[in-house]
Amino acid sequence: MSVLETFDKWKGFLSERVDQAQNTGMNNATINNLAYHVGDYLSTQVDPKNSQERVLKELWDVGNEEEQRALAGLMVKLVDKG
Template identity: 55%
Template structure:
């Protein structure tokens, strides 16, 4: 099963990656920048597979670059807690 099929699986997957990056000394800013790049890729190249991803894509598409960076930071924060 793809991690994108289930939003809970996606949060868990992302949380594991965020924790690994932090454990390897990656700064919060660098993690947020990578999250923005991944979010931009997903929004432009991948069709959402569930309702949560659809909402995130709609928010991403509605936002300007600064708002998209905020969404990415919030996703990192949410994933870190899952």
């Protein structure tokens, strides 16, 4: 089962990646920038697998770059444990 099959799996996967990045000393600006690039890739290359991902894609698609970066930052904040 792909991490994109359920939103909870996706959030868990993203949380683990954010934790790993923080543990290597990556700062929040860099993490948010990477999240933006991942979001851009997912929006253009991956079909949403559930309703939550569909909403995120639709929000991404109507947003400008600043709004997309804000959305990516919010996703990081959503899964950040500390």
